[in-house]
Amino acid sequence: MTKQILLERGRLVVPPEPTQKATGIGIARFIVSCQSDAFSVLELAKEILLIVNHHSLKEWPSIESWMAILPVQFINSCSPELTDKEKIEHQKNWAQLTYNEKVENAAQEEKWTLSSWLSWLEPTEREWFWWSAVLFNEPLNDSHFVVEVTMLDSPFMSGALKWLFKACGAIDVISEDDI
Template sequence: MTDAAAAGSELMRLRGDPAAGGSPGGAGLVTVRARVPPPVDGAQDEAWAVLRRVNEVLLAAVLLPAEEHASPDADRHLPPWFRQACAPEGARSPDERRWTARSWLSWFDPSDRPWRWWDAEVVAPDLVRVRVEVPGWPVALGALAWVLEASGAVDVTEDESSG
């Protein structure tokens, strides 16, 4: 699958288009599980809210034109709440867990993406499952983990049975 076709398929998946279909390419799918704060009264609202926020950020990143990625203000295309969750530019220390918005966005250069969105679901009131398509091994999933954490997840782990 070409980069353009992969990007189009990923965009369809992010938008929830059932026509996206198909089979994963590359090395297949990797599953990531993310815990969310414990629900109140058994509601699944927070888990769904995390997925909605992740989707909002990923759509902004995927829709960013390739020539914009090198722009010093490319992060202006990201949702304000996500930029606020990120570390200030230039302030990252070695023990800082937060990413800067620009460093996070750099992982979305269309020519060098380490993973592409496949699907996600709420599997329990406090747990979401995300699957991403990867071209090969090893794969860097830090940008995926950060968008989940910035969106409200409190613990993100790769499912050892995937890949």
């Protein structure tokens, strides 16, 4: 996992060469739709992933620390945290789901709490890592881009990836496989 984290860190700063082979089992592509200013949505998402990545090889911060570390725009887009009673009920329901039901549930359109989102970015839970992104040329350059991730499992739970972009201002995130 350490290797994947370090490789992702490099790709977030410098995109891989077109001939570079994926480090996971393959590449998954997503089309991200924005109202406007797709570049800003993309840059905010990359900034957030870099912050998470830099804390992935250290002790995982508390939720309070994450709230101080991550950009306010992202934090404010998340749902309020659950109470202890709500967390217990949610965990009980989650434990009863099959893997495929978890994949489907994680892809739902509802807002995520920060702690739920972060739980899928913890190094032991990661199923995908940043590969690259491409902004579209005219006429869609201000409203769409394609993001690629290298996946460690197929299918993989892409809900946290989709929420990242939505919380950064995207309107919709569609997997290439859904088209």
